[in-house]
Amino acid sequence: MTAISLSAIEKSFGATRVLEGINLDIADGEFLTLVGPSGCGKSTLLRILAGLEAPTSGRVEIGGRDVTNVRPAHRNLAMVFQSYALYPHLTVAQNMMTPLKLRDLSMVQRLPFLGPLMARGAYRAILGQVEDTAKILKIDHLLDRKPGQLSGGQRQRAALGRAMVRKPVAFLMDEPLSNLDAALRIHMRSELAELHRSLKTTFVYVTHDQAEALTMSDRMAVMMDGNILQLGAPDEIYNNPRDIRVAEFVGAPKINLLPGTLDEAGHARCGEMVLARAAANGVVGCVTLGLRPEHLALCDRGASESLSGRVAHKENLGADIYLHVSVLDGAQRLVVRVSPVEGAEISIGETRSFHRLHGQAMVFGKDGKRLDLAVPASEVAEVA
Ligand SMILES: Nc1ncnc2c1ncn2[C@@H]1O[C@H](COP(=O)(O)OP(=O)(O)OP(=O)(O)O)[C@@H](O)[C@H]1O
Ligand SMILES: [Mg+2]
Incomplete structure (x- = not known):
């Protein structure tokens, strides 16, 4: 009622x-x-x-x-x-x-x-x-x-x-x-x-x-x-925030928003990383990619489809460590959650690579609206 x-x-x-x-x-x-x-x-x-x-x-x-x-x-x-x-x-x-x-x-x-x-x-x-x-x-x-x-x-x-x-x-x-x-x-x-x-x-x-x-x-x-x-x-x-402002407002640390491009096949890329497949609805060109800190993980240095950067700061919260990484030639900060065990092995100033975890990325169009929600999980997995 x-x-x-x-x-x-x-x-x-x-x-x-x-x-x-x-x-x-x-x-x-x-x-x-x-x-x-x-x-x-x-x-x-x-x-x-x-x-x-x-x-x-x-x-x-x-x-x-x-x-x-x-x-x-x-x-x-x-x-x-x-x-x-x-x-x-x-x-x-x-x-x-x-x-x-x-x-x-x-x-x-x-x-x-x-x-x-x-x-x-x-x-x-x-x-x-x-x-x-x-x-x-x-x-x-x-x-x-x-x-x-x-x-x-x-x-x-x-x-x-x-x-x-x-x-x-x-x-x-x-x-x-x-x-x-x-x-x-x-x-x-x-x-x-x-x-x-x-x-x-x-x-x-x-x-x-x-x-x-x-x-x-x-x-x-x-x-x-x-x-x-x-x-x-x-x-x-x-x-599933439907708007970039909602995605940014909810979550701490904040979601990482990275500049990216969307091609005709619906592949959203940021640097080397293919992040998601969007229901582009004909949208091609510049988009914003959203990745929450827990949706990124450490991977081998320079691995394909990864983003690499210098670790600028380590934020130790006890149960989790947040790495602040300078990526895309220093143009962008990426915050990544790692475990205390992983974090202990990383020094400030080191260059490390990160990939996205399976299926976890959001694509926002120029108007801030979400573009990738209509894509079935199976299609996202194909690209991953
Ligand atoms: N009596 C009033 N006269 C004129 N403007 C007002 C009046 N009451 C609220 N406003 C304006 O209306 C807008 C919304 O105010 P409101 O108090 O609802 O915000 P809020 O979301 O509760 O913010 P906060 O989180 O700071 O409490 C503000 O810009 C405020 O300045
Ligand atoms: Mg109020």
Whole structure:
């Protein structure tokens, strides 16, 4: 079932067009990430979904209901921001109670005679809900502390807890981990993904960090300049980017982009290396070839169909070593992943050769669109 549907969403601030007609359907229970570089419109889209910003045109539906003109409070969505926005003078428990107390308060105001009756029972029910939520988030031992007495990760969990007690239709999160240090951010990624699996509620998550998007999402929408360039599962986006900008944005270290040529037979070459066979669709001439660092491997010096160059830098990450190699007469840098054993034998300044691993290369046309996707694997193997 579709939980959220955004149709033809456009947004301009004065003369500046920020969103250029976004169409996006988010399934019930899905973890969907909006990812892209700073300023591409991710937060604006999320704020339009939350009702904090009105679209210039387009339609927002939640659970099949048109909510384009519905106030944020009536959309039953919970928003978690980068800044935790906890009340500093209240304990964790009191912070987590706030949304429920506000909801009860509005009911008491509408039906005043219920007030005294409700007060006691409601408080107990609220406290029970808060305790249950705190247990899921493993902060039940911190309920009496104030935000100032918590670590960054605990504060983030308290903010999540406050969003969770309301049992919203969906959680909207805008860079909720970016205030945390690197190690905690990586830890919280798996916690959030686990939380999503146990809650089975829709998550719409905004980040500029491609690693967060790849590790947590069911699907990710890669945004640039107010458009969604590609929408798909993380492995689809990583392995089959349809646009050179998506290929470059996703993956660290970045994909190697090399100048190449495409001949009539559809062979894409870069120097000596025949890289791939593209569904050229009549395209002949200059193309850009994309090779991820893990899709290259060391081979014998000067082997046929290899690229050779001087090793300029060795980046040791422990489990992997990335060689930075100066190729094509020094005109281009190639980053290649090797194992620590291979890397240990290579000295900076040495000339080494590399070939591509079977079937692993991408061909992009002048307009940045992928040219080789339609080629069956068997044909690619023929050339390899
Ligand atoms: N209220 C506003 N008035 C004018 N321009 C705005 C307003 N809000 C956002 N913008 C502009 O809209 C564009 C998109 O902003 P948005 O906050 O959606 O980007 P983002 O993708 O979330 O970026 P970041 O990763 O830096 O948070 C930016 O160029 C921004 O300057
Ligand atoms: Mg933003």
